């Protein structure tokens with residue numbers, strides 16, 4: 001072919017400046033685009049070989065080679081795939097791709113970042129110009145009689161094409177990096193980017209630093225294969241050790257015998273796993289493989305609790321593995337990662353348009369070749385097909401969990417403390433998931449037994465109808481817990497942030513159902529039968545004394561005769577008021593007067609059967625009465641909520657004073 005010089009068939013003057021600016025932060029995706037083009041080219045050739053339209057040499061080793069040269073500031077991506085004829089370069093590179101890229105950019109150039117094209121699919125070959133001033137293609141088509149083509153373009157609208165020599169079919173793309181992009185020729189940077197995007201591509205990828213010189217390694221000679229380039233052979237001395245014999249004399253014994261070794265050119269190691277676990281059938285995968293995959297992909301050395309292997313071909317193609325991670329501490333925020341792949345090519349993490357929001361708390365991989373990824377995120381959100389995929393994933397997770405409840409309850413209960421925030425979040429976010437899971441939500445009771453909602457209600461029917469009492473802090477609320485236990489009344493433990501909105505949700509779903517925190521109100525079971533008048537009189541007396549002693553006119557005081565005489569004072573706060581206060585805390589409305597929202601605060605309950613309370617009634621004006629009142633109030637507060645720093649300081653000082661009085 002004579003030298004051919006031509007104009008790229010585009011209408012706008014120059015799209016390269018736009019390409020170069022495109023998604024500044026994601027310039028590294030050119031690696032993905034070019035390597036996946038190479039994988040596609042090889043996959044096509046393998047198919048042709050399979051159907052008899054091409055006969056590959058017996059010793060063919062399909063692979064992608066990435067060669068970086070920090071000195072020359074070049075990157076080469078070489079495949080031994082299908083290659084291109086001159087006509088194909090014309091068609092795919094000079095015409096179609098350019099006008100395609102132009103249309104693509106035209107469509108999206110005004111869009112803001114929020115509306116990014118998913119993973120920027122479709123940028124293709126031209127993404128090379130984000131990092132390179134000049135790009136060349138050397139390619140030889142697999143077709144009989146094809147001649148090799150050299151193509152070159154320096155980022156303008158013109159290209160040059162000429163014959164070249166190339167022995168084997170395939171394509172080599174060479175990037176001459178621009179000044180801002182030299183880092184991509186750094187071996188470690190290249191490795192990092194390739195591992196990010198190409199870890200599971202279906203063709204082995206090898207990285208080589210052209211400037212690093214020949215790397216070597218030493219292996220036992222018997223392990224040398226035909227493919228190895230042997231540089232030297234030598235004998236590695238035996239390893240010996242001096243040991244003491246029974247008679248006390250010493251002897252030298254051979255631990256490892258002398259060995260014939262070979263020094264060879266370092267064997268290349270592929271950067272990717274071409275058969276990621278999700279592509280295998282679940283029956284073929286062992287637990288150890290699942291765990292190993294989890295460790296490698298998520299760099300999490302805590303073992304996952306369990307996993308779900310998604311595997312379907314119809315009505316759409318979807319494979320993946322979702323792991324339920326172990327949450328180590330109560331305080332660790334749960335943050336998962338779901339990696340999305342398209343035919344083993346990494347697209348992006350946590351695409352909430354495709355993956356239901358609550359599943360993003362898990363860790364996992366999803367590969368869905370059918371996804372329309374070259375559309376904007378907002379279009380994806382409204383896509384019926386994408387919704388179906390998302391619903392399918394949710395359904396599968398629900399199936400797995402409900403199945404586990406039914407057939408492996410022991411483990412389900414074992415995992416419950418770790419997985420319940422996730423399930424509850426899912427129920428709040430997704431009606432269908434709630435419907436699927438509602439009968440499999442369990443509650444840990446005061447004895448550490450797990451009960452369903454219905455079981456909780458049935459168990460306590462005699463004491464309270466349709467009410468579930470719950471504990472949010474076992475230490476703080478221990479006094480109430482003891483009272484409940486004494487009366488044989490049960491409560492459940494709900495300590496996670498998600499529990500408050502979740503119980504509200506359950507109340508909305510179940511008519512008449514009420515959740516009450518254990519300190520919300522004192523049920524009649526704890527009280528002795530007594531006359532209303534007597535209590536009223538005591539309440540008036542004690543209210544006066546306490547209000548005066550605590551210098552607090554607004555204090556609500558209620559006197560009860562509690563069966564347990566050792567309890568002196570308690571705080572109760574109605575469920576509704578407490579939820580209001582919690583909500584205010586959540587929205588950072590500290591310092592506001594709760595009464596603004598109708599929350600009129602706590603009630604100090606005093607036990608008329610308690611000796612200290614009796615003492616106060618009998619010594620209204622006693623010298624030490626105010627101290628008793630303050631102390632009883634603080635003790636009640638302590639078992640309800642943490643004291644403020646000022647309250648705590650006073651409490652400690654007063655406690656010391658009381659002991660001094662006792663010591664006198």
Ligand SMILES: Nc1ncnc2c1ncn2[C@@H]1O[C@H](COP(=O)(O)OP(=O)(O)OP(=O)(O)O)[C@@H](O)[C@H]1O
Pocket residue numbers: 033037038041079081082083084092093097121122123124125126170171
């Ligand atoms: N390494 C290669 N070997 C053979 N053909 C190639 C190679 N790279 C690109 N091509 C041809 O050029 C065409 C255009 O490539 P480009 O990367 O721009 O778009 P694409 O791969 O079709 O789509 P995508 O936008 O998904 O990358 C390809 O469809 C393919 O026919």
